[in-house]
């Protein structure tokens with residue numbers, strides 16, 4: 001059984017976000033990029049655990065993006081993925097990205113496709129479901145546990161007000177959330193090995209994006225906090241009622 | 248024509264579904280056309296509520312295992328799209344919406360905006376829709392170019408005002424015989440939330456962090472929440488330390504919420520925590536460190552010891568409530 005883990009290249013969580021070109025582009029100058037945390041901590045680490053438990057033969061990373069994402073891909077290889085493929089395209093929208101990943105997975109016969117629950121830059125939670133739609137595969141969305149037994153997977157995933165343990169046959173797509181695995185730190189051996197692991201660059205298949213981003217704006221955030229003393233709690237309650245109008 | 252996917256949870260039409268119906272009604276007013284709501288196994292009361300939220304027509308299905316696999320729900324929506332000649336389909340950006348909307352998007356080649364926060368602007372054949380990006384730090388205007396359009400609306404972004412509108416109800420039996428569920432449910436677990444509103448839908452939230460020192464001190468947090476009728480939440484380390492159940496964890500890795508009121512007690516206000524709560528309408532921070540970053544993202548702040556402030560705040564709220572009645 002081969003696992004394909006989709007990874008996205010995103011600005012570090014603490015990045016101060018800025019835009020350029022009249023607020024139409026994300027300004028990447030001086031920004032540190034990382035593997036999207038959910039793709040790394042949950043999807044990739046769980047895939048590696050499954051391989052270590054001899055439940056998977058191979059873990060491949062797939063990234064739709066330009067060469068500036070290679071350093072991020074190498075980080076994933078340093079964590080222990082066997083090889084990687086980069087589909088050489090900017091990846092203009094989720095649908096386009098999903099089409100690329102779906103086509104590659106199908107051609108190479110990957111039985112399990114893992115993604116994170118969402119990316120921390122575009123927060124779409126869409127790619128896993130779109131891949132499942134394109135390939136007509138079952139999707140386990142927002143999974144917090146994942147196990148493999150032969151051709152079957154068992155997973156736990158969130159539902160409204162609870163969770164559910166489900167089973168399905170491979171091939172399948174799973175989007176991974178907190179609970180599935182613990183973050184790992186790459187070691188020196190992994191980092192050295194990553195340099196020589198295969199990173200194949202593939203041309204994108206023909207596809208047309210369905211959406212585009214027209215412009216961005218920063219959330220102004222809160223500008224001033226009204227400070228009250230410990231003895232002004234009645235006043236706070238009054239403000240919440242009359243000023244904020246939330247109680 | 249606008250189609251809305253709606254759900255019933257705990258025998259109520261979900262609040263996020265009502266928001267979607269109302270949102271769809273506003274889109275229909277912009278583009279012309281009607282709103283059709285799709286629902287499964289709705290009672291007379293449910294149907295009435297969907298009407299009041301703005302549905303013109305309701306397609307009421309009666310499929311007992313619809314919720315077992317999103318493949319089935321997605322197929323049902325596809326039938327409803329055909330039946331109602333919908334060009335715009337609205338979902339809530341919640342657990343079901345996050346699974347079904349992308350699948351439908353891929354199947355219909357309909358552009359999806361996932362997590363919309365405002366009504367679309369109609370620009371020729373395109374829709375321009377605002378949504379949160381960079382985990383709440385920014386917004387983006389997405390343009391949907393495809394003829395069919397899907398919008399997944401972020402819960403608690405759109406107020407619901409019920410009217411006296413009545414919808415035309417049709418029994419709807421889509422033929423799903425060609426679609427096979429491939430998921431077997433082994434076990435269903437329910438979160439113990441008492442009578443509290445589920446976090447993603449809650450209007451009022453009381454949340455606490457590592458500043459509470461240990462799980463034994465949560466009594467006062469629960470009492471504050473009860474006095475308000477609020478739902479309890481927590482920061483990530485609190486869930487990681489098993490002081491509180493995981494479903495209470497809010498923030499970037501946990502649940503993202505946008506209640507009217509978010510009271511944060513003993514939470515430092517790390518950027519990853521803010522990512523999940525900065526959409527709240529009003530934020531109150533209680534922290535004994537005046538340098539705590541959370542004060543920069545708060546509307547009201549009290550600098551001091553939570554252990555003395557929280558019980559006093561509970562008293563103040565009880566007094567206020569007693570006075571109101």
Ligand SMILES: Cc1cc2nc3c(=O)[nH]c(=O)nc-3n(C[C@H](O)[C@H](O)[C@H](O)COP(=O)(O)OP(=O)(O)OC[C@H]3O[C@@H](n4cnc5c(N)ncnc54)[C@H](O)[C@@H]3O)c2cc1C
Nearest residue numbers: 456457458482483498499500513514515517519535536553
């Ligand atoms: C990629 C990533 C994702 C993350 N995702 C999340 C997430 O989803 N949610 C999340 O919460 N965190 C998340 N974190 C962790 C986050 O960075 C912080 O570590 C975490 O939010 C801190 O939790 P806290 O505020 O409860 O604890 P602390 O940072 O320890 O803060 C405790 C606060 O309590 C105050 N305090 C102490 N005693 C008292 C008292 N007696 N009275 C009043 N105040 C008191 C202190 O002044 C302090 O401000 C993430 C981190 C990373 C790197």
